[in-house]
Structures are given as C-alpha cells and as structure tokens.
Amino acid sequence: MRVPAIDTRPTTIIGGSMKLRKRQMFGAAIAALWLISPAGAAEWITSWAASPMSANPPPLFGPLPYSLHNQTLRQVLHLSAGGSRMRVRFTNEFGSAPLKIGAATITRIKPDGSLDRGGTRKLTFSGRSSTIVPAGAPLLSDPIELPVKALADVSLSIYFPEDTGPCTCHQMAIQDGFVSAAGDFTAADFPAAQTVQSRGFISGVEVDVPHGKTIVVLGDSISDGMGSTPNANRRWPDVLARRLNTGTAAWGIANEGISGNRVLEDGAGYSALARLDRDVLALPGVGYVIVFLGVNDLGISYGKITLPTSDPNAPPQVVPAPANLATAATMIAGYRQIIARVHARGAKVFGATIAPYEGAMYWSAQGEAIRVTINEWIRHGREFDAVLDFDAAFRDPDRPTRMAEAMQMGDHLHGNDAGYRTVADSIDLKLFQ
DSSP states (O other): OOOOOOOSOOOOOOOHHHHHHHHHHHHHHHHHHHHGGGGGOOOOOEEEEOOOOOSSOOOOOSSSOOOSSSSEEEEEEEOOSOOOOOOOEETTTTOSSOOEEOOEEEHHHHHHHOEEEEEEEEOTTTTSSSSEEEEEEEEEEOOEEEEEEEOOEEEEEEEESOOOOOOEEOOOOOOOOEEESSSOOOTOOOOSSSEEEEEOOOEEEEEEOOOOEEEEEOOOOOTTTTTTTTTTOSSHHHHHHHTTTTTTTEEEEEEOOTOOOOOOOOOOOOOHHHHHIIIIIIITTTTEEEEHHHHHHHHHHSSSSSEEOOOTTTTOOOEEOOOOOOOOOHHHHHHHHHHHHHHTTTOOEEEEOOOOOOTTTTHHHHHHHHHHHHHHHHSSSSSSSSOHHHHHHHHHHHHHEEGGGBBBSSSSSSHHHHHHHHHHHHHGGGOOO
C-alpha cells in the first residue's frame, strides 16, 4: 500500500518557521501511515448497548417515552470493556422527523461517583459539534481520545435545541437519567427538572481496544435486568462482564435485552428474528451471541395477560394471543434461523434454556409442556455451539417448574440480584476463548 508523499517544496509561512512547517508535514504523514497500516487500524468492540424501540404504540412494559425541546439529557452508562478511544452510537431509528443534536459531551465518572472534569470530551460529528440524525437512522460520533478502564462508568450529556418528538428509547433502563430545564448544560452541572428511566436516543458505546471481542446478549426482560437493584448494575450480563474483565483480555458485553421481547412476534420491540441484523450482526467485533428468549412467546400464546386501566371501574385490558401460537416446532425453527445467521457472520451462538415461570401471571400447563420440549432440544440437539442451563440455575430443586424463592423478585418470572448473580456465575468462562 502506497504512503502519501511528503511535499518538501518551499512554502511561505506567516507567523511560523519552515522547521515547524516541515515538522507538521512529517507528523501528518506519520498520522496518515498510522491510519492506513494494519498495526494502526482501529479494533472496535461494543462496550455498552441498549436496543432501540418505537414510541408508537406505547410499550406494554417499562416507562413511557418522552420528548425534549431546548433541553439537555444526561445518562450514566456502565461500560464493560475499556479502551483507548470511544465513539457513541446515537439513534433516531423510530423517529418520524430528523433529530437535531446541538452538542454532546462524555465524561468519565470517578469510583466515588463524582465527575472527572479532566476526563470530559466534546463529541463531534464529521468534525462538527452539532449534527442532524435522519429519520429512521442511527449515527456514529467521531472517535474521541478518552482512555477508559474496564467496568468504568461514563456520563453522556446531549443537548436537543429543537423538538425531538417522541424519543427512540430503550424503555427500561434500570438506571436514572436526568433532564434539564431549558438550555445547553452539556458542559455544566444542572438540577434535574425531570428524572427518566428510559434510555433516550442512544444505542451503543464502542471502544477501540486490540484483540477485544463483543459478546451479544439477545434477550428479554430477564436480561434487561427487571428485578435487579436500580442504579447498581446487577443485571446478569453486568455480573458476567465483571467476571470476564478481570485480566488483560477485553470483553465487551452488548446487552440487547428488551422487556417483553419474543423470538417470533413483534410487540415489545421487533421480534428477535426481525432485529437480529441491527442489534447483533451489525455490531463490531462480535465473537459470541447468547440467546436467552422464549418465555414471552409461550406466555403470550397460552397464558392470559391483563393490564390495569386508568379507569378503576373499567375491566382490565386483555393482551390478545397472537394469530399464530408459538409451538415447539415453530420456536425451534426460529432458533435455527438465529443460529444459521450468526454462524454466517463467523460468530458462535450459545443457547440458554428457558427459565421456569410457574406462578407468573401468564403461566399455563400447555406453555410449560412446550418449555420442557424446547429445553430438551437446546440441551441435547447439539445445534447451538454451547448450552447455558439457566433453567437449572434459576429453578427450585423441589419444584422445578418454579424459580427458587430466594432468586426471584416476587413475580415468579424475573430474577433478583441473587438470582442474576447465580445465573451469571453458572456460565463456564472457558467457553469464551
């Protein structure tokens, strides 16, 4: 590969020396060589992720979406892998109009929770401090030089000078976000005019680190962290990230769990089959995918879900079953599609058994029978590259159709901190090489 030639012809310099000019040209040539040489190539992996969702219709699970106008949104992001540089993936993928970003900054957070003002960087977009994200599109920021350690927290502040419309949000954050009063506070502290529990207008943080790998979790609310302590990063993918990032290797965990998500049907976000390309295969550095989905397909197909209404005298809203009920055959066919598409990307895919859920509002004997059939196929079908037996980790040994009491949040469907820690600890780290 050719290296751009250095122009050594005499140049008129105003307010500087020829020696400085040559040194600048030499530095530019070295930078160009770094950019085009294999040794200097960026090696991006995903260190944090949240799957974007539509605001219309409003979600069945999780907080409602919000709109902003001449306001700053500040969000705390818990990274998995560290790196020397980072970039942020913004999203307007469900927006109906262009999204104006007036300014954005990212700041390292110290272990005591305070902001590291020396670790603040302005984000740019093709060299500019503001940008417009087209309707229906994501947008990557320029890379910034901001070294971060594994398992670090960063604060991302975004100023929206114009009406955003209903946000492209990830509806359940298990982490507080803060909205300002009117104004650009991307470089200043502000009292929160509103606290939100959804991820707004962002879907990922990527870090540049040699020889790192991304592990994508394709899941539902159990992976999203429902039932874990808010603002504490105790989802099971967080625990897995802490277990993996103890040495010199860099492991990015992209948690693409959506509360209420299904393998076969849209509803709470696009189905796993529909979002696989965007949320999994398009991410940089993907080496492994963990599929932990299926309980919502069974529950919504065969159980009964009722939602409260704002009118206390009105009957509860019943969520209708899908026209095509999930069966063992259709679910296994769906898993096979995921396996084939992940393998075509050159990554490995691990299957997690469906956790027990008797006692949950939508449990049924018919759904339970299909769960047993699917789990037997996951364990013994030898089609996934490895099996993560989350069913065995969660269940009550004396009543295996139910989660152990000490490991569930009280609804018999979601784990608690102890349950998520047990599930993450059940994963053999030797599977990740």
